[in-house]
Amino acid sequence: MKKIRAFIISFSAFSVLWFLYFPILIIIWFSFNKESVSSFPIEHYSLDWYVKLFHNKSMMQAVRISFFIAISSTIAALIIGIPSAYALHKYNYFGKNLLLKVILLPITLPGIVTGVAMLSFFPMLGIPLSLTAVLIGHTTFLIAIMITQILARFKKLDPYLEMAAFDLGASPLQAFFKVILPNIKTAIIGAVLLSLVLSMDEIPVTFFLISRENTLPIEIYGMMRRGITPEVNAVATLVFLVSSTAIFMSLKFNKEN
Amino acid sequence: MKKANKYILLAPLLLWLFLFLVLPYCFILTQSVLTTDDFGKVIYHFNLDSYIKIFTNPLYYETLTRTFIYAIIVALACILLSLPLAYFIAFKVQKHKSFYYTLIVLPFWMSYIVRAYAWKIILGEQGIFNSSLMNLGIIDKPLRFVLYSDFSVILCLIYIFLPFVCIPIYTSFEQISKSLVEASKDLGANSWKTFWKVIFPLILPGVISGGTLALVLTLGDFLAASLLGGPNTLFISNIVQNLFGTSNDKPLGSAVGVVLLVLVFLLLEFSSRYEKKHETQ
Numbered sequence: 001m002k003k004i005r006a007f008i009i010s011f012s013a014f015s016v017l018w019f020l021y022f023p024i025l026i027i028i029w030f031s032f033n034k035e036s037v038s039s040f041p042i043e044h045y046s047l048d049w050y051v052k053l054f055h056n057k058s059m060m061q062a063v064r065i066s067f068f069i070a071i072s073s074t075i076a077a078l079i080i081g082i083p084s085a086y087a088l089h090k091y092n093y094f095g096k097n098l099l100l101k102v103i104l105l106p107i108t109l110p111g112i113v114t115g116v117a118m119l120s121f122f123p124m125l126g127i128p129l130s131l132t133a134v135l136i137g138h139t140t141f142l143i144a145i146m147i148t149q150i151l152a153r154f155k156k157l158d159p160y161l162e163m164a165a166f167d168l169g170a171s172p173l174q175a176f177f178k179v180i181l182p183n184i185k186t187a188i189i190g191a192v193l194l195s196l197v198l199s200m201d202e203i204p205v206t207f208f209l210i211s212r213e214n215t216l217p218i219e220i221y222g223m224m225r226r227g228i229t230p231e232v233n234a235v236a237t238l239v240f241l242v243s244s245t246a247i248f249m250s251l252k253f254n255k256e257n
Numbered sequence: 258m259k260k261a262n263k264y265i266l267l268a269p270l271l272l273w274l275f276l277f278l279v280l281p282y283c284f285i286l287t288q289s290v291l292t293t294d295d296f297g298k299v300i301y302h303f304n305l306d307s308y309i310k311i312f313t314n315p316l317y318y319e320t321l322t323r324t325f326i327y328a329i330i331v332a333l334a335c336i337l338l339s340l341p342l343a344y345f346i347a348f349k350v351q352k353h354k355s356f357y358y359t360l361i362v363l364p365f366w367m368s369y370i371v372r373a374y375a376w377k378i379i380l381g382e383q384g385i386f387n388s389s390l391m392n393l394g395i396i397d398k399p400l401r402f403v404l405y406s407d408f409s410v411i412l413c414l415i416y417i418f419l420p421f422v423c424i425p426i427y428t429s430f431e432q433i434s435k436s437l438v439e440a441s442k443d444l445g446a447n448s449w450k451t452f453w454k455v456i457f458p459l460i461l462p463g464v465i466s467g468g469t470l471a472l473v474l475t476l477g478d479f480l481a482a483s484l485l486g487g488p489n490t491l492f493i494s495n496i497v498q499n500l501f502g503t504s505n506d507k508p509l510g511s512a513v514g515v516v517l518l519v520l521v522f523l524l525l526e527f528s529s530r531y532e533k534k535h536e537t538q
Binding site: 005006009010012013016017019020021023024026027030079080081083084086087088091093099102103105106108109110111112113114116117118119120121122124125136137139140143147172194197198200201203204207208217220221224225232233236239240243244247248251 | 262263266267269270271273274276277278279280281282284285288338339341342344345346349359360361362363364366367368369370371372373374375376377378379385416419420448473474476477478479480483484494497498501507510511514517518521522525
């Protein structure tokens with residue numbers, strides 16, 4: 001009886017794991033299919049779809065745009081996020097809890113509402129629908145990721161570390177760059193990797209702010225709407241490989257300390 | 258000097274959030290009580306027509322209730338699938354626990370579009386699902402209802418949001434002390450009774466917060482329905498998408514967005530109050 005129960009539990013657990021990973025394995029598998037129909041079983045294997053992918057101009061352009069947006073919005077989020085996380089950790093402010101909630105709004109509220117809100121308001125600030133608008137949209141939700149990740153590390157940091165630096169004669173800037181920063185370095189690297197992955201994958205906000213130049217997920221979305229093309233299998237496999245490596249590293253960096 | 262630092266460090270953040278987040282949110286609140294002229298241009302004329310339309314026109318309120326019911330189905334399915342997996346990793350896995358944990362965290366961050374696309378090739382007419390069933394001789398014609406239907410959208414949403422539910426449930430399982438479970442067994446309760454009377458009440462906060470996340474994420478999702486849904490599949494967020502796109506009625510779109518925001522806000526508030534109540538106990 002006990003054995004049967006243990007079997008049922010592990011069987012259902014592994015079935016759920018299978019459910020989580022089987023669709024991804026299918027994509028990877030079909031990306032090597034020679035035929036353009038994704039029917040089963042596969043008769044001939046080839047790398048044709050990868051070759052086609054690298055010759056697809058609009059797809060390659062979308063990859064470049066996505067990298068550009070991801071890197072620049074991550075840098076912007078770093079510039080705003082690090083000092084803010086430091087200040088929020090060190091000082092007490094009137095309405096600090098409310099501020100922390102507002103910071104998280106772009107990741108707690110539905111992306112579509114944030115998207116249409118920005119779509120409606122940005123033109124009033126003189127920002128037309130464009131990559132600039134996308135960049136601002138991405139930075140806004142990456143700030144939330146940056147601040148929560150770095151703040152979590154600050155909370156684990158020894159509070160006497162900075163005081164010790166001051167006692168030994170360090171200026172505030174010296175204390176920050178020589179003592180604080182090295183201690184939160186791995187958290188920052190982890191947050192940067194997550195931000196890059198999230199920005200490369202973002203659709204709901206981007207969808208409403210984009211004009212003519214597509215980011216990679218929007219390009220894939222467009223291809224999917226037009227029908228199944230095995231090129232998507234190839235690009236999906238690559239996206240999967242790159243992003244899971246980045247996430248894996250990010251998880252490792254966050255565990256350190 | 259010190260006092261100046263305190264505010265200077267935070268100034269860029271405050272300015273950014275005010276300009277690019279708070280003002281846009283305030284603006285759709287405003288836009289939802291405005292109206293349009295004959296050409297679809299928003300004009301500054303106050304009225305509540307959009308809200309009246311949402312609660313009197315069945316297209317809007319029925320879609321809202323249907324989406325909500327679907328969201329509950331997605332949340333419940335995610336909880337049911339998470340329970341055995343989270344329980345297994347928390348209590349049964351002895352070696353390589355962090356590896357198993359990574360297995361449930363990894364899909365959490367994985368590309369949405371790639372994971373939605375997978376179901377398109379699995380469920381399609383010549384997809385792996387239909388061709389395997391046909392090869393096995395269970396069916397002789399591909400089942401058409403499995404792709405481009407409400408079913409495929411719900412399945413895809415369950416698949417995508419499962420890690421969001423599984424992680425908090427796993428965390429609550431992990432926090433249960435093993436001695437509590439042993440005590441319950443020593444006192445004569447069988448495993449079934451131990452699970453429902455001892456373990457389940459302790460993981461309920463995790464279940465509630467994971468379930469709420471799945472609810473909220475489903476309410477705000479327009480991609481799954483537009484990629485895997487049939488011609489009649491319509492979720493509340495698709496209505497927002499259409500009103501800001503082809504239908505071009507921004508005030509009405511904003512009003513639906515505001516209703517969605519209020520709903521999401523209430524759900525999150527309910528869930529965080531529940532968690533706080535349990536923390537203090």
